[in-house]
Amino acid sequence: MSDLKSSPRLNELAIARVLNAAGVKKSRPHIDKSALAGCIDVCADLFNNAKLFRVQTIEKKERSQLQKVHTIALKLKTVLSKTPAAKFAENSDKFETALSDFVVNTERLVKLTWLSTPRTGLEHDYVEGRAYEAHFKSKSPLQWMVGVYLAEVYVLFIGEDLTGTYLDFACQVLKELKIKNGNSNFSRQAVARAARGYNRTRKSAPAIKQDEWTIYRENKFYWVCGVRDTLDLWTELRRREARLIAAEQAANISGRK
Incomplete structure (x- = not known):
């Protein structure tokens, strides 16, 4: 609000x-x-x-944005796996691990709705935001x-x-x-x-x-x-x-x- x-x-x-x-x-x-x-x-x-x-669904817009981010992260993960030379970059192993986690987490986030059970504090905040939006739909303004x-x-x-x-x-x-x-x-x-x-x-x-x-x-x-x-x-x-x-x-x- x-x-x-x-x-x-x-x-x-x-x-x-x-x-x-x-x-x-x-x-x-x-x-x-x-x-x-x-x-x-x-x-x-x-x-x-x-x-x-x-009249406006914030959830739909955010879901579309998350899907784009997930797709980009997945493509980057694929490119890195096909680029052996990238492993010589400092902290490349940590980055790949973090990127893999990010791909998994964004994929899950895309699927979350206001009825979902969150696993983390951040997911809880996201689901609560969707629930706040959804609860208005039971009545007219x-x-x-x-x-x-x-x-x-x-x-x-x-x-x-x-x-x-x-x-x-x-x-x-x-x-x-x-x-x-x-x-x-x-x-x-x-x-x-x-x-x-x-x-x-x-x-x-x-x-x-x-x-x-x-x-x-x-x-x-x-x-x-x-x-x-x-x-x-x-x-x-x-x-x-x-x-x-x-x-x-x-x-x-x-x-x-």
Whole structure:
């Protein structure tokens, strides 16, 4: 995933419009707006990846490149075996051994898919990259964005489930990010269809399958929120909100004295 931008895509005014659409701008003025903007950035980056891997297969391109490298290495190995004079070059024996290993390893790498079992750490990284690409194909980019990413952010910051103002929240975020259906904004009906299937609430959260991509997203959310030492981001965000409320109340009391 691309690195997060130093400044979020949505500025303070845009976040205010999002919170207003969700109906909490006035009732909950102490929501961590900076953290919310950062989490929406994570969603936008993941949405861009979902679009990329929906229409472009990085694996196919890399496999073709690896096949070319393997073919070149195999040809060089053949040429060396037919050139006895090459053995007089310093370290030629080590090079031939390394080249033979390289030919075998690149041949194996060409055949690896996201379902393969890696044998080395490097192979693990390669297979994981293919798995990251493949997991996007189970949904459309909009389904990922509205049905998963923004839904998780809404539960973290605004509501304990997706009833109420979630569709208003999602539609406004899409509008602010300029994510459109052609030249037009996505209709509320289209957003509602994309949102179906997400039923995560605070009570059901532990039952959600914690696959590696869910954990990957959550780690990104933790990072942009500046949270390192808690197992529950939702609780930490509510604590921040409560601390700000308490500080404001204390200031008001002090001001009246």
